[in-house]
Amino acid sequence: MKSNDTINSLSIIPEELRLELRRLVNVEYDNVVNDMLAYIITRGLVTLYRVSRETPYSISSIYKKARYMVKNNLLTPRESNGRLNGKHMYEVTVKGLITCLAxxxxDDDVVLSKLKVRWNLKNYDMHRLVSIxxxxxxxxxxxxxxxxxxIDTLMITALSTLIxxxxxxxxxxxxxxxTNVKNTSIYYLINNVINGISNNRKPDIILGNNSFLVGYYKNxxxxxxxxxxxxxxxCVLAYITCNNDHGCPLTTELSKDVLNIVR
Structure with a gap:
């Protein structure tokens, strides 16, 4: 979707993107779905009985719609650890959050804030989230x-598809x-996936293009x-020095001024 829409505090999600997201989620959307999503996103984990009590809909309507929403992965039931006599509590899925945005x-900022928490992207700004x-x-x-x-799978999928x-x-x-999504996904994967597996200290700078991805340590x-x-x-998961005594094509490539640098 090519768009020059400005992301601002009044309309964070461009209308063209909303239409794209509606086609993506592909659900039957009505007032009951709208109000249930809004209520559960705002309140968090909640029983359907509570949803019925605090919305204009009967308990039978809420249960019927909840079955549809669970089937279409807008809601997910959670066990209540016996505290509510075996009743389930419900929370909105990521697809449910995206449906709400669509x-x-x-308000966009409310839903995006929830999405940042769910995706563990709390330190990422709204512009990067909208790019994703x-x-x-x-x-x-x-x-x-x-x-x-x-989010790990999503970032890997995004980077792989774009490359x-x-x-x-x-x-x-x-x-x-x-470029924004590539950089964001690389940064996320390095800091949250690859370093978590290899237990390496985070590099000072990450360098890469379609053929390589490396971390540079200044000290x-x-x-x-x-x-x-x-x-x-x-080569995969290996240390090398920056000199080119061994004729490594990577160090030759790094000497060029055509690098994507992710800070």
Missing amino acids: YKCL LTVLPYIASNDNLRVLEN NNPTMISKLIDERTI NRSLYVYICRLCEKN
């Missing part, structure tokens, strides 16, 4: 929307958004190679 069941939402219709489809519930289909994606989304001028496909060695 139909504006609440912008690419969702092009990296996910209605039959695999459960990928939205796991492997650059021509197709660039025709649909503006380059600034593509000892060393590189940690997350992945490199510049030669037949296909």
